[in-house]
Amino acid sequence: MPAFIYAGILLVLRYVSNLCKNSFNLLTYITAIRLRSGLATLLYSKILGLSSFVIKSSELGKITNLLASDLGIFEQRLIAIIISLGSPIIFLGSIIILVIRIGWPALIGIIFCLLSLPILRYSSKLSA
16 A cells, blocks of 8 residues: 555656646746847847948848847757756755765765766767
8 A cells, every 4th residue: 555655646746846847948938038039129229220321331131130040049048058057956956865865875876976077078078
């Protein structure tokens, strides 16, 4: 009987975890889109404030396309940055849970993982 209780608890926790991840991802995308639209509004209002001589001498279509593509890249990178900010929190939470559940031997595994990071970085630079 306790196995069914644990399975039910795990199922509920997995459901709550997915809800939190989906909400976080949704808010991340909404934030990135709002920042992109705010920057686009700001830049386009600056373009509209240009003098007629500058408008005639430059190609506004090129400028508009460059702004649109740059803002798209900005939006994609901002999403990646925001999502990657959650990684240290997850890492610290995992360390705390491991130390509570296993004790000090968990620190040996964590130290080993941290020491292997420079080796992985070096090997990735060699393969690139």
